[in-house]
Amino acid sequence: MFKRNFTKLNQAMGFQRSSDRQKVQPGISDVSSNERAPNSCHGAVSDDANYSSWMAEHPSALTSFDQMMKDAKGKKIVVFLDYDGTLSPIVNDPDRAFMSDEMRASVREVAKYFPTAIISGRSRDKVKGFVQLSNIYYAGSHGMDIMAPPRPARSSDGKYPTVVLDRKSNEAVFQPAQKFLPSIQKILKELEEAIMKIQGARVENNRFCVSVHFRQVRDEDYGMLEEKVKSIMKHYPDFRLGWGKKVMEIRPSIEWNKGNALEYLLDTLGLGNCTDVLPVYIGDDRTDEDAFKVIRKRGQGYPIVVASSPKDTTASYSLHDPSEVLTFLLRLARWRKASSSSRSLSQIWGVDMHEENLAYVNESFFGMMI
Numbered sequence: 361m362f363k364r365n366f367t368k369l370n371q372a373m374g375f376q377r378s379s380d381r382q383k384v385q386p387g388i389s390d391v392s393s394n395e396r397a398p399n400s401c402h403g404a405v406s407d408d409a410n411y412s413s414w415m416a417e418h419p420s421a422l423t424s425f426d427q428m429m430k431d432a433k434g435k436k437i438v439v440f441l442d443y444d445g446t447l448s449p450i451v452n453d454p455d456r457a458f459m460s461d462e463m464r465a466s467v468r469e470v471a472k473y474f475p476t477a478i479i480s481g482r483s484r485d486k487v488k489g490f491v492q493l494s495n496i497y498y499a500g501s502h503g504m505d506i507m508a509p510p511r512p513a514r515s516s517d518g519k520y521p522t523v524v525l526d527r528k529s530n531e532a533v534f535q536p537a538q539k540f541l542p543s544i545q546k547i548l549k550e551l552e553e554a555i556m557k558i559q560g561a562r563v564e565n566n567r568f569c570v571s572v573h574f575r576q577v578r579d580e581d582y583g584m585l586e587e588k589v590k591s592i593m594k595h596y597p598d599f600r601l602g603w604g605k606k607v608m609e610i611r612p613s614i615e616w617n618k619g620n621a622l623e624y625l626l627d628t629l630g631l632g633n634c635t636d637v638l639p640v641y642i643g644d645d646r647t648d649e650d651a652f653k654v655i656r657k658r659g660q661g662y663p664i665v666v667a668s669s670p671k672d673t674t675a676s677y678s679l680h681d682p683s684e685v686l687t688f689l690l691r692l693a694r695w696r697k698a699s700s701s702s703r704s705l706s707q708i709w710g711v712d713m714h715e716e717n718l719a720y721v722n723e724s725f726f727g728m729m730i
């Protein structure tokens with residue numbers, strides 16, 4: 361009975377076209393022992409034969425595109441993108457995870473027609489350095505460092521107390537984990553010293569969080585690395601340790617994740633409470649699940665996972681790899697271009713989103729500046 365009602369609810373929410381496509385996976389944020397192992401794929405089920413049945417539950421966003429856009433007619437699409445594994449392929453050296461010029465062009469194109477944000481685990485500056493586009497919003501450190509439109513002053517609900525207006529860019533910086541910066545500096549130092557002698561291990565400073573990479577660590581050294589990281593983190597109870605794709609991610613234990621960042625960005629765009637908003641979120645990793653869940657909870661939108669093998673996810677749709685992401689983005693832009701013909705984003709949204717000028721020309725839409 362419950363299952364039948366739940367299925368009906370899902371269909372009504374527009375998450376799926378067939379009753380048994382969507383599989384909700386509770387406890388998705390738990391870390392599977394699979395991911396901790398150096399030689400395993402993130403959340404992957406080893407049997408490739410399962411892929412087609414998994415695809416039946418998480419249909420391709422490319423083959424479902426026409427139906428998705430039919431359902432999106434008259435709604436406001438907002439695009440959210442993860443970076444690593446979504447816009448750039450996973451590579452051994454995190455400093456060389458460049459996105460292709462084609463991918464950059466497709467993101468630029470999409471951002472001409474839809475408000476677009478990148479929500480990454482990297483530091484905001486680093487991801488911006490990779491993407492190099494000025495017509496989009498950036499959220500770094502898994503959403504703990506957001507540069508967004510100024511929040512409407514009228515929503516004096518005390519929801520985001522630490523917003524600071526950057527007068528030069530006319531955007532607002534929101535950094536809910538500011539007070540953890542001194543501890544993060546200490547953690548970075550301790551980790552760097554501790555892992556120095558483990559071949560292939562490296563620490564990445566993501567500003568409000570820290571990554572310890574083990575993609576290039578020998579299998580036999582992984583246990584030692586994990587132990588060292590855990591023994592340091594024992595002294596920092598205000599932080600938590602999670603696992604991504606061959607990476608340990610350390611971040612402050614605050615109730616803030618990529619899902620909150622998505623909601624924050626919708627709020628600052630003045631769309632948080634709109635019922636006709638369709639957030640599209642594309643991501644490949646565990647932390648993206650928080651954003652998928654928020655979309656599911658909102659009841660409208662398209663959570664799309666990038667995966668080349670079956671994995672536990674709350675996403676409704678899938679794309680195989682970054683090259684499919686590129687195709688999807690281009691189709692999305694083309695679809696809007698065709699349906700809006702000469703209507704520009706500024707006409708659709710009342711804002712001027714041209715590359716060199718992210719200024720808001722319609723203050724009445726976003727409220728007074730803070």
Ligand SMILES: O=P(O)(O)OC[C@H]1O[C@H](O[C@H]2O[C@H](CO)[C@@H](O)[C@H](O)[C@H]2O)[C@H](O)[C@@H](O)[C@@H]1O
Binds near residue numbers: 449571
């Ligand atoms: O949220 P994201 O933007 O996806 O960031 C998650 C982590 O991505 C990066 O690491 C991953 O990509 C690297 C480059 O391809 C790869 O070498 C690494 O094994 C992957 O885990 C980034 O370097 C991390 O700091 C992020 O936490």
